[in-house]
Amino acid sequence: MIARRDLAVTVAERAELSPTCFRLVLETADEVAAVPGQFGMLACGGGLDPLLRRALSIAGVSRRGGVARVELMVKQVGPGTAALHALPTGTSLRFLAPLGNGFTLTPVEGARLGLVAGGIGLPPLLFAAERLASRNVAFDLLLGAATAAELLELDRCRAAVAAAGGELVVTTDDASAGEPGFVTTALERRLDGGRRYGRVLACGPNPMLAEVTRLARERGLAAELSLEEPMACGVGVCLGCVVETEDGRYVATCKEGPVFPVERLAARWWP
Amino acid sequence: MSVRLAVTVGAVSLANPVLAASGTFGYGLDLLEFCPPEALGAVVTKGLSPRPRRGNPTPRIVETAAGMINAIGLQNIGVDAFCREALPDLRARGATVVVNVFGERMEEYVEVIGRCERDDGIAAYELNVSCPNVTAGGMEFGHDPGQLETLTAMCRSATRRPLWVKLSPNAPDLVATARAAVEGGTEALTLINTVRAMAIDAEARRPVLANACGGLSGPAIKPIALRMVWEVHTALPAVPLVGIGGIETGRDVVEFLLAGASAVQVGTAIFRDPAAPLRIVAELERFCEAHDVEDVTDLVGGLQWR
Numbered sequence: 001m002i003a004r005r006d007l008a009v010t011v012a013e014r015a016e017l018s019p020t021c022f023r024l025v026l027e028t029a030d031e032v033a034a035v036p037g038q039f040g041m042l043a044c045g046g047g048l049d050p051l052l053r054r055a056l057s058i059a060g061v062s063r064r065g066g067v068a069r070v071e072l073m074v075k076q077v078g079p080g081t082a083a084l085h086a087l088p089t090g091t092s093l094r095f096l097a098p099l100g101n102g103f104t105l106t107p108v109e110g111a112r113l114g115l116v117a118g119g120i121g122l123p124p125l126l127f128a129a130e131r132l133a134s135r136n137v138a139f140d141l142l143l144g145a146a147t148a149a150e151l152l153e154l155d156r157c158r159a160a161v162a163a164a165g166g167e168l169v170v171t172t173d174d175a176s177a178g179e180p181g182f183v184t185t186a187l188e189r190r191l192d193g194g195r196r197y198g199r200v201l202a203c204g205p206n207p208m209l210a211e212v213t214r215l216a217r218e219r220g221l222a223a224e225l226s227l228e229e230p231m232a233c234g235v236g237v238c239l240g241c242v243v244e245t246e247d248g249r250y251v252a253t254c255k256e257g258p259v260f261p262v263e264r265l266a267a268r269w270w271p
Numbered sequence: 272m273s274v275r276l277a278v279t280v281g282a283v284s285l286a287n288p289v290l291a292a293s294g295t296f297g298y299g300l301d302l303l304e305f306c307p308p309e310a311l312g313a314v315v316t317k318g319l320s321p322r323p324r325r326g327n328p329t330p331r332i333v334e335t336a337a338g339m340i341n342a343i344g345l346q347n348i349g350v351d352a353f354c355r356e357a358l359p360d361l362r363a364r365g366a367t368v369v370v371n372v373f374g375e376r377m378e379e380y381v382e383v384i385g386r387c388e389r390d391d392g393i394a395a396y397e398l399n400v401s402c403p404n405v406t407a408g409g410m411e412f413g414h415d416p417g418q419l420e421t422l423t424a425m426c427r428s429a430t431r432r433p434l435w436v437k438l439s440p441n442a443p444d445l446v447a448t449a450r451a452a453v454e455g456g457t458e459a460l461t462l463i464n465t466v467r468a469m470a471i472d473a474e475a476r477r478p479v480l481a482n483a484c485g486g487l488s489g490p491a492i493k494p495i496a497l498r499m500v501w502e503v504h505t506a507l508p509a510v511p512l513v514g515i516g517g518i519e520t521g522r523d524v525v526e527f528l529l530a531g532a533s534a535v536q537v538g539t540a541i542f543r544d545p546a547a548p549l550r551i552v553a554e555l556e557r558f559c560e561a562h563d564v565e566d567v568t569d570l571v572g573g574l575q576w577r
Contacts, residue, residue, distance in 0.1 A: 048490045051339060051490070230332050230333065231332075232332050232539075233541070236301055237295060237297045237302065238332065239326065240332030240341060242329060243329075248325070250325055250326055250329075
């Protein structure tokens, strides 16, 4: 297991990615050895309100000089993420990371991997896509959003997919770009057309993950889902972020996940 | 100047007055690289029941202004798994362990204590009679002085180890429940547990939590906790108190000691920062140095008023 640490980080960059989402780049002198799917808990500032850190999936890690750069993507949904958006560059924060497990990125003989991202579910899959591209493992990336304006990091997605010789599939709910409809409809269409995926890796809103689960079960497809649940601690002690597993237990998403094979989750977890 | 940080809570000696609160520090070994349990005054375990408990459906937590509401429902691995899997390591590390005891019926509290009695390395039991998130047991016993006295007396006769009772801020008469626990034979009182609370989603017109209500913790409840510690200390000055509620800094600890607590527990702050208890010990030491306090015990009950 990679050692988790409460890293002293500074906000190095912020960039708008869409009307609601932004990129944060954090820099730290420490080593950060995260794998795609892992996350960290980022303090929103120094005050008592918002009280808790925010759980954010890691979108990439690189080194420049002697400094590690951790890339995050954040959707503004409330006061905590708004506070993060307002932080000036250079602000010092704490980032507890890397936490949780990651996606299985090993290639599958004779089949591509299928990466399925919905909205702000992209970060762990962009991280995975760029890792796979660097290892020359073939994959398709299916990227869905509500509108064209909410499609994140299209150029990087395109570049990663092109490097490994796969297909980039874009969908929008309002038909303003790419194929109209949900990203899972595009996935089903490809499966119907005979495309074989050795493993599907997915992250996005729960209805999307429920649909990936249905497809995986119906077609005997291996699939791993990265879940998002309300989290207070991120380290398995508050038990706020539990999901129900097939054996009827509640397990902490932060510790036993956030990536779960579809068969590990209780069928009734999905409404 | 070196500050003496050691305190006692009744018969229990603690290396410093800062404890990790039940339900915020796992079984004592979950955050080793941030906060080794032996560096704290004591660790209070997650509430243990005779058998494993699944806990409540989700959503279980929601953040509120300077606080959070939880309705975990006492999910735990059960007392036997704790004694087999965690207690030996805690003992080997030299941690001071307080076992938080929970039951749906009075006999179950005795059952948990009975299992723990077979093992060494437990400094005290803390009876959880104030969890707002379970339908049976818990808060029922904590709200009725008669039942609380009976429960405490039953547990008292089950062990020679020190007994603490964790009081509910939701009881109709706090001092009456405190007295009942003391009559039943408890050495010390922990206060306060979470404050029963609710969050509502205006868009969905629904409670945020699956359980509808839960317990509020964090800095939002600190003034309530201080008032309750002070009231119980005033009414029962001979009874050692362990203060808890929204403690984030060493200065907060000083406030609780002045109100009458002999030690404190840090809870929600651990969710913000897994090393919070250690930071708070260091801040407390610095406060004492800066204010010429040679022994933290000198602060206990030192509030000046009238």
